[in-house]
Amino acid sequence: MQIDHTAFFNGYRSAYGKLNQGMVSGIELLGRNMEADPALKNVQWAAYMLATVKHECADTWQPIVERGPRAYFDKYETGTALGRRLGNSEPGDGYRYRGRGYVQITGRANYARMTQVLKLGADADLVQDPDQALRPAIAYLIMSVGMIKGLFTGKKLADVLRLNLSIPVTKEPNRLGVLGGDNQGWPNGRRLTDDVIDIAEQAVGGFLKGTKLPLGDGVDANETAFGTAFPYATDPQSGFDNTKGLQK
Numbered sequence: 498m499q500i501d502h503t504a505f506f507n508g509y510r511s512a513y514g515k516l517n518q519g520m521v522s523g524i525e526l527l528g529r530n531m532e533a534d535p536a537l538k539n540v541q542w543a544a545y546m547l548a549t550v551k552h553e554c555a556d557t558w559q560p561i562v563e564r565g566p567r568a569y570f571d572k573y574e575t576g577t578a579l580g581r582r583l584g585n586s587e588p589g590d591g592y593r594y595r596g597r598g599y600v601q602i603t604g605r606a607n608y609a610r611m612t613q614v615l616k617l618g619a620d621a622d623l624v625q626d627p628d629q630a631l632r633p634a635i636a637y638l639i640m641s642v643g644m645i646k647g648l649f650t651g652k653k654l655a656d657v658l659r660l661n662l663s664i665p666v667t668k669e670p671n672r673l674g675v676l677g678g679d680n681q682g683w684p685n686g687r688r689l690t691d692d693v694i695d696i697a698e699q700a701v702g703g704f705l706k707g708t709k710l711p712l713g714d715g716v717d718a719n720e721t722a723f724g725t726a727f728p729y730a731t732d733p734q735s736g737f738d739n740t741k742g743l744q745k
Contacts, residue, residue: 500528511726523558530637536645542654550599560636563596570595598636611639
């Protein structure tokens with residue numbers, strides 16, 4: 498897939514502010530790895546990966562080591578319940594195999610598994626040299642195969658992020674979705690402008706059986722316009738600013 502780097506950076510700065518050079522370099526490298534990844538099928542998967550890296554790497558956009566004092570990693574040590582689940586079998590494994598990379602793989606067993614899955618040679622063996630997981634190319638491969646094949650959670654990206662390409666794009670979206678003749682809308686899809694409450698109430702009222710009742714919550718559109726950059730939706734209003742219900 499191809500990424501419009503200029504558009505991405507413009508959108509990112511609009512949503513999150515300035516970037517330092519380290520962040521720019523990290524995002525550029527990550528984008529190039531994504532473009533070269535034949536297993537990355539659509540922009541939704543890419544967005545999920547980018548959001549993960551932003552969170553897991555503390556906005557550095559670089560592969561990092563799990564942070565904390567040495568004693569913090571005792572919870573991963575051999576003999577502990579967590580350490581056993583992570584396959585840590587030797588004293589010191591808790592610290593040695595602490596989280597690394599874009600997605601923070603943790604534990605001897607996971608380092609060994611990724612070495613095998615990625616068919617890494619002796620010079621990149623993650624068990625022998627865990628810091629190999631900090632190399633951007635390897636860190637990306639770990640994230641890609643782990644997410645796309647479901648090695649982290651048992652759920653593949655295709656299982657949790659579905660893109661329906663069988664329904665043509667709607668030129669003029671209707672807030673009532675399928676009930677309004679817009680087959681891309683709810684319940685086939687879920688867009689910010691879909692009036693889910695009205696759709697659900699009218700469906701329950703018998704719309705599909707020919708009974709078209711004017712049911713709804715009385716709110717047919719947002720009172721504020723969407724933004725031009727992610728996340729597009731405006732911030733929620735503060736409940737303390739709403740005087741409804743206050744006794745006067």
